[in-house]
Amino acid sequence: GASSAAAPCVRAVVQQCMSAQLMVQPSTPEDQPQFVEIQRGIIIYLCFLRGATKAHVEKLAKMIQGIRLSEGDSGKLTSVIDLPGDVMIIPQATLGGTPKGKVMQYHKNIAKDEGMRLYSEFVSIFQKTYERNDKCLSAGTIVRYGTYGNRQVFSCQTNGPFTHLMEI
Amino acid sequence: GASSAAAPCVRAVVQQCMSAQLMVQPSTPEDQPQFVEIQRGIIIYLCFLRGATKAHVEKLAKMIQGIRLSEGDSGKLTSVIDLPGDVMIIPQATLGGTPKGKVMQYHKNIAKDEGMRLYSEFVSIFQKTYERNDKCLSAGTIVRYGTYGNRQVFSCQTNGPFTHLMEI
Numbered sequence: 001g002a003s004s005a006a007a008p009c010v011r012a013v014v015q016q017c018m019s020a021q022l023m024v025q026p027s028t029p030e031d032q033p034q035f036v037e038i039q040r041g042i043i044i045y046l047c048f049l050r051g052a053t054k055a056h057v058e059k060l061a062k063m064i065q066g067i068r069l070s071e072g073d074s075g076k077l078t079s080v081i082d083l084p085g086d087v088m089i090i091p092q093a094t095l096g097g098t099p100k101g102k103v104m105q106y107h108k109n110i111a112k113d114e115g116m117r118l119y120s121e122f123v124s125i126f127q128k129t130y131e132r133n134d135k136c137l138s139a140g141t142i143v144r145y146g147t148y149g150n151r152q153v154f155s156c157q158t159n160g161p162f163t164h165l166m167e168i
Numbered sequence: 169g170a171s172s173a174a175a176p177c178v179r180a181v182v183q184q185c186m187s188a189q190l191m192v193q194p195s196t197p198e199d200q201p202q203f204v205e206i207q208r209g210i211i212i213y214l215c216f217l218r219g220a221t222k223a224h225v226e227k228l229a230k231m232i233q234g235i236r237l238s239e240g241d242s243g244k245l246t247s248v249i250d251l252p253g254d255v256m257i258i259p260q261a262t263l264g265g266t267p268k269g270k271v272m273q274y275h276k277n278i279a280k281d282e283g284m285r286l287y288s289e290f291v292s293i294f295q296k297t298y299e300r301n302d303k304c305l306s307a308g309t310i311v312r313y314g315t316y317g318n319r320q321v322f323s324c325q326t327n328g329p330f331t332h333l334m335e336i
Contacts, residue, residue: 011333013181013331013333045329045331063267066270067267067270067271067272068270068271068272069272077271079270090329092329092331094330094331094332095331095332095333097332097333099231099235099334102234102235102236102247103235103236103245104235104236104237104332151327151328152326152328152329153326153327153328154326154328154329155323155324155325155326156323156324157323158320158321158322158323159319159321160319160320160321160322161213161258161260161320161322162262163181163213163260163262163263164262164263164265164272165179165181165263165265165333166267
């Protein structure tokens, strides 16, 4: 209904990719920066808003796992699990912003500690699914994710990002 | 209000980038594929929904041009025009999708010919602004865009995409 559309609790932007790279540890005087990488699959930008609960997170994770957003080799749409494809999960608090004059405001975003907990939950659901799914196991598909609250230095290569907005 | 939030007419996803490449002409037996490229600036994924008018397009273009979404060299946020930064505009009808069971539905999307007209309008507003702005002219910043209705083969490199959703 209109009220749920007007006030989502979790917002995700989902894109197809052929590969993607995400920095998970900036460089230090001693060490090079560290990156995680995926091959063909999906990128999930994730933002938690006030009122988000574990139930919202479970519902969104299940929705993204099952919905046919990925183009298979034949061109037919399939779920990322059936592809099977890799998954890159990127925390993106900026997705909760609302324009106010010349600036974005983030009043609707959840508190950082709550967001971190829900983010870990979302990542964990994907990891468990991928660890238990025969297709994912035999194809060796992977789940990678960024560190909550940090800058997400990121690159991707797509064959058409096929961008979708998913809200719960 | 709730009704405008529930039924946007134009939806955009805006990201910062350090560079981005978009295919505008697939390869043919005679020719290599053709790409357009931008350097530091913003990527705008754009989708028109039923009810979208030229007035919505103008409002959104002005909003994206003026809002402080881009990180300047000092780390301070500034508008893409004041950065000044390049702009890549990508048609993305999939952003109008609504999940229904295991598939996305696109009933809310505008008809293709209307979408194409509004898309050209949006691109034209950015081109005119960039042609007339002294900062953009002296920095040589550019506006690049994809071909409406085609697959948007796309890559980007970011220093943190800083993803925002903008709806009118």
